[in-house]
Structures are given as C-alpha cells and as structure tokens.
Amino acid sequence: MIRLFLSKPGADDRGDGASAEAIIALLHRLGTVIWSIILASGAKSEARLWLCKSVSMTTSLSPRHQRDLFRNMLRSKPVNLELASQLLQMVFEMRPRLAGSILAKRSHMLEKFFQGNPRRILKWFSNFDAGGGSDHKKGAKALSQFAFINRDICWEELEWKGKHGQSPAMVATKPHYFLDLDVLRTVENFVEYVPEFWSSSEFAESLKDGEILSLDTKYFVKLFIDLMYNDESRDIWEAVDDFLMDVSFSSLCNRLLISLQESELLIFLKSLSKSFNLPVKNMDLGNSSCWLEIVLSKCKDFASIDQLLLLNMVVNQGRQLLRLMQDEECQEEKEKVQDIVSEIFKTSSGSSGFAAILEGCLGMRTLDVVKLLGLYSWVIHYVLSKECQTLESWESLFIINGITFRKSGTYTILDHDGIKQEENRSKLDIKSPYAIHSKKKEKRRKKRRRTVSFNDDGSDDDDLFVRDDGQDVQSQTRSWLLSTDGFSTPWTMPDLPEHLAKHCFSVWMKSVFTKQTDVA
Known part of the structure; x- marks a missing residue:
C-alpha cells in the first residue's frame, strides 16, 4: 500500500521520533546520491536551465522590483556584455519602435552604416513603388522626399540608369520614374556630397519603426552598447527601464538568465530574495516555484546554488531525473537509489513516522524543510512510476489515499470509498462538444476492436488495444479527472506520478508553513 500522507495526522499518528530520524537520515543519503547522478551524467548545466525556468515562474515581483533587479545586473562591474546583448536583442524583437525612436534622434550616425556597403544600401533604399510612386517604402521614401524638397542642393547627385537624367518636374508628374534611379551610385553620392540627408527629418522618419534593425542586428547591438556604456546615453537607459517594467518577468528570465555564469546567477538569486x-x-503554495520564493526569502546566506539545483530537480523535474538514472554511467547510483527508497518506504509504512517528520520541520531551517519534503515527494514519484502499472492499481491508490476521481469522458464520480455518485448531467456538461466527440470516438473504437482487441467477446466495459510490443495501449491513454486539482485536467498514467508527487509536496508545504505561521 502506497501512502501519500495527504490527510492530517490523527492523534494516534504522532510521536514516532525514531522512525522520523531514520527517514530523515535516509533522505539525506538519497539527496547525496541524486546529486552524484546529476554530476555523473553531466546534467548540471541542464539543471541550471531548469532552475532558471522555475525562477521565471515567480509571480511576486512588482514591475519596479523587476526593473531594479535586471538593471543592477546590467550596471554590475565588470560589464556583462552578453547579458546586455541579449536584452537589446529582446528590445529589437519585441519593441522595435522603442529602439527605432532612439536611432531617429541620431540618424546622422547611420551614414557610416551604409558607407561602402552595397548590400545594406540596396536593401534599404531600393523599395520604390511601381504602381504610381505614392507608396515608396523605407529609405526609398526618405530619399525621394528629401530629393524633391532639397532639389537645389542634391538633384545633380541623383544617378539614373537611362541615357539621360530625369528633371524634378518630370518625376513630380510621374513618380514611378524613380524605378530608373541607380540607387547604389546615388546613395554613394549622398554619403560623399550630401551630408544634410543623414540628419534630415525625412531620413529620421524612416527609422522610427525600427525595421532597419533587421538589416544587421549585431551591428546595432554593438552600437547601442557603445551608447549605453561609453556615452552613458540617458535616453537609452530610460528606454531600457521602460522595457524592463513592461515585459513579463518570465520572458526576461527565460532569455537573460541563460547568459549568466554560476556566480552571477547566485548574485541574481540573492538580489531576487530582497524583492x-x-x-x-499569502503565497500560492500550489505554484511550482513557490518553494523557491520561500527559500530565497528566508535563506539569504547560501554559498552556492547546488542545493537549489538539487531541490528544483526533485520538485519540478522528477521525470527528467528518472531518465538520467538510465544513463550507463549511473547504474551504481541507480541501485543505491532503489535500496534507499525501499528502506524509506519500509520505515514509513505507517503514518506516525511521517507525522513526526512534519512536526520536526517546525524547528528546522527553511532550506532543510523544503529539501526533506522535496526529496520525499520525489520518492513518491519514483515509487508510483515503478509500482502503478495498471488501471486497477491507480484506482486503488486513489481510493486508499482519499482522492475522489472519475474516468475522463464518463460521468460517474468515485469517492475515496469507491462508491459511485451519479453527477448531475448539466453540471458535467454532458451536451458539450467534448461529450459528443467522445461518443463518436467510442463508436470508432468499437469498429476497430474486431481486429486488435484482447478478445472478441463484444464487451463494452473497456476498449482495450494491443501495441506491437504487446503492451496495453488503452491503459496508457486512459485518463482520470481528480479532486487533487478540482477535476480540471485529464491525467494519464505516464503523467500521474509527477502530478501526484507535486500535489503531495504542495500539501505538505501548506501543512508545515501554516503551522510555522501559527506558532510565530
């Protein structure tokens, strides 16, 4: 019998301190072995990426704290150019007009961008309209407008592909004549002889939407970095501040944290803890990153991120950890894990030992509490992955642990005593498109069963199909709606171990930290 310890311990379940101490010692041993698996499989860098993902799910920061957090990283010494580059690329992709407006104020600087570069010139200035001349694009529009307005100083610099040039009067009546302009030679002339063009309002206007950034992103990233750190341009830093407050914390973390070294990530996490x-x-203890918020808010003196990497692995990446254990380099550690888990379950066969652990958590450091509960939740994940392989074993587990459930696509609720409770059809939305789709799918399955079922007895109880390897496909695709998440998501057998392990962790965290608050 697999106990998930989801209900509050009763009066008879308290006081087995010896069992609790033995379980805690085993959990510490388990943590050591798991960490050796992470190192042996070369997965530490991947574990860092997973931790960054968990950090990105934090929801407690205000826009101001978010801005200050990343701005401090950008202002740190020595300058992290990779971080600044990644941020600027985000700005270019997500808010190009923000960067374009800054370029427009410095349009004269782009003369060097085009000088001696035919590819850039042709891409930006060759977009003349063939339909009548009223819809020139990008630099072509700027070039034509400036040429007409300032024809007395620049018309002679226009180069034409025909035998003779075009007069301003002729082009004014037939704007499509600009299609005959030799763009490359003309812009080269403007670089050489018409400096007024590069600081003109016409050229600046063509830059405001930020589309020009796509011509050479690396060039403009370097340009902006020079303006930020060498010229200390105030308007750029103000734009960065606006961007940092406007974009989601999740987007910033997912894009920027990967560029940090381990020591820099540690500094970031310590700064994050102050927010x-x-x-x-008042925290959402069901959130998968809530444990991280609790640890960071209460433990501000951790010397490395190794403990956080381990915790995040067992809490949020349990399935990936199981995969790592399949590595040939980890066979010895895999056997150790099996032995330790077996001993943990033997020691905690009753609820008194686990109840004593929850009681003992009240006097522990926050990091130790989260570590123990996280490791035990992974033990649950491990055991469920190994022991529950059939529909009957899962439904028995639900009933034993007081989890109300129903099979997805049916309308019968089974409570923790296994008693059927017919739901009101309107509440279960029996007339929904999903229900209709399920009925059609059921008919198709019955037709197929003639050739692939275990037997051909015409039973309608379950639709069982056999894969080429002989495994029961239906058992892999059968899903349940559970009371653990308010019957909101259909859970299949492959996903249940991770879901229930996380649910256990959330329930235990609420139990411990609610008590700690009450004691305080």
Whole structure:
C-alpha cells in the first residue's frame, strides 16, 4: 500500500521520533546520491536551465522590483556584455519602435552604416513603388522626399540608369520614374556630397519603426552598447527601464538568465530574495516555484546554488531525473537509489513516522524543510512510476489515499470509498462538444476492436488495444479527472506520478508553513 500522507495526522499518528530520524537520515543519503547522478551524467548545466525556468515562474515581483533587479545586473562591474546583448536583442524583437525612436534622434550616425556597403544600401533604399510612386517604402521614401524638397542642393547627385537624367518636374508628374534611379551610385553620392540627408527629418522618419534593425542586428547591438556604456546615453537607459517594467518577468528570465555564469546567477538569486515581501500564508503554495520564493526569502546566506539545483530537480523535474538514472554511467547510483527508497518506504509504512517528520520541520531551517519534503515527494514519484502499472492499481491508490476521481469522458464520480455518485448531467456538461466527440470516438473504437482487441467477446466495459510490443495501449491513454486539482485536467498514467508527487509536496508545504505561521 502506497501512502501519500495527504490527510492530517490523527492523534494516534504522532510521536514516532525514531522512525522520523531514520527517514530523515535516509533522505539525506538519497539527496547525496541524486546529486552524484546529476554530476555523473553531466546534467548540471541542464539543471541550471531548469532552475532558471522555475525562477521565471515567480509571480511576486512588482514591475519596479523587476526593473531594479535586471538593471543592477546590467550596471554590475565588470560589464556583462552578453547579458546586455541579449536584452537589446529582446528590445529589437519585441519593441522595435522603442529602439527605432532612439536611432531617429541620431540618424546622422547611420551614414557610416551604409558607407561602402552595397548590400545594406540596396536593401534599404531600393523599395520604390511601381504602381504610381505614392507608396515608396523605407529609405526609398526618405530619399525621394528629401530629393524633391532639397532639389537645389542634391538633384545633380541623383544617378539614373537611362541615357539621360530625369528633371524634378518630370518625376513630380510621374513618380514611378524613380524605378530608373541607380540607387547604389546615388546613395554613394549622398554619403560623399550630401551630408544634410543623414540628419534630415525625412531620413529620421524612416527609422522610427525600427525595421532597419533587421538589416544587421549585431551591428546595432554593438552600437547601442557603445551608447549605453561609453556615452552613458540617458535616453537609452530610460528606454531600457521602460522595457524592463513592461515585459513579463518570465520572458526576461527565460532569455537573460541563460547568459549568466554560476556566480552571477547566485548574485541574481540573492538580489531576487530582497524583492519578496509577501508572508508565506499569502503565497500560492500550489505554484511550482513557490518553494523557491520561500527559500530565497528566508535563506539569504547560501554559498552556492547546488542545493537549489538539487531541490528544483526533485520538485519540478522528477521525470527528467528518472531518465538520467538510465544513463550507463549511473547504474551504481541507480541501485543505491532503489535500496534507499525501499528502506524509506519500509520505515514509513505507517503514518506516525511521517507525522513526526512534519512536526520536526517546525524547528528546522527553511532550506532543510523544503529539501526533506522535496526529496520525499520525489520518492513518491519514483515509487508510483515503478509500482502503478495498471488501471486497477491507480484506482486503488486513489481510493486508499482519499482522492475522489472519475474516468475522463464518463460521468460517474468515485469517492475515496469507491462508491459511485451519479453527477448531475448539466453540471458535467454532458451536451458539450467534448461529450459528443467522445461518443463518436467510442463508436470508432468499437469498429476497430474486431481486429486488435484482447478478445472478441463484444464487451463494452473497456476498449482495450494491443501495441506491437504487446503492451496495453488503452491503459496508457486512459485518463482520470481528480479532486487533487478540482477535476480540471485529464491525467494519464505516464503523467500521474509527477502530478501526484507535486500535489503531495504542495500539501505538505501548506501543512508545515501554516503551522510555522501559527506558532510565530
């Protein structure tokens, strides 16, 4: 029998301190072995990426704290050019007009951008309209407008592909004549003889939408970095501040944290910890990154991120950890894990040992509490992945642990005593498109069963199909709606171990930290 310890311990379940100490010692051993698996499989860098993903799911930061957090990283010494480059690329992609408006104020600087570069010239200035001349694009529009307005100083610099040039009067009546302009030679002339063009309002206007950034992103990233750090341009830093407050914290983390070295990530996490002001009782303890917020808000003196990498692995990446254990380099550690898990379950066969662990957590450091509960939740994940392989074993597990459930696509709820409770059809939305689709799918399955079913007895109880390897396909695709998440998501067998392990972790965290708040 697999106990998930989801209900509050009763009076008879308290006091087995010896079992609790033995389980805690085993969990510490388990943590050591898991860390050796991470190192042996070369997965530490991947574990960092997973931690960054968990950080990105933090929801407690205000826009101002978010801005200050990343701005401080950008202002740190020595300058992290990779971080600044990644941020600027985000600005160019997500808010090109923000960067374009800054370029427009410095349009004269782009003379060097085009000088001696035919590819850039042709891409930006060759977009003349063939339909009548009223819809020139990008630099072509700027070039034509400037040429007409300032024809007395620049018309002679226009080069034409025909035998003779075009007069301003002729082009004014037939704007499509600009299609005969030799763009490359003309712009080269403007670089050489018409400096007024590069600081003109016409050219600046063509830059405001930021489309020019796509011509050479690396060039403009370098240009902006020079303006930020060498010229200390105030308007660029103000634009960066606006961007940092406007874009989601998740987007910033997913894009920027990967460029940090381990020591820099540690500094970032310590700075992040200063931004958490919510008391634990107001946190969403069901959020997969809530444990991280709790640890960072209460433990500000951790010397490395190794413990956080381990915690994130067992709490949020349990399935990936199981895959790592299949590596040939980890066979010895895999056997150790099996032995330790077996011993943990033997020691905690009753609820008294686990109840004593929850009680003992009240006097532990926050990091130790989260580590123990996280490791035990992964033990649950491990055991469920190994032991529950059939529909009957899962439904028995639900009933034993008080989890109300129903099979997805049916309308019968089974409570923790296994008693059927017919739901009101309107509540279960029996007339929904999903229900109709399920009925059609059921008919198709019955037709197929003639050739692939286990037997051909015409039973309608379950639709069982056999794969080429002989495994039961239906058992892999059968899904349940569970009370653990308010019957909101259909859970299949492959996903259940991870879901239930995370649910256990959330329930235990609420139990411990609610008590800690009450004691305080």
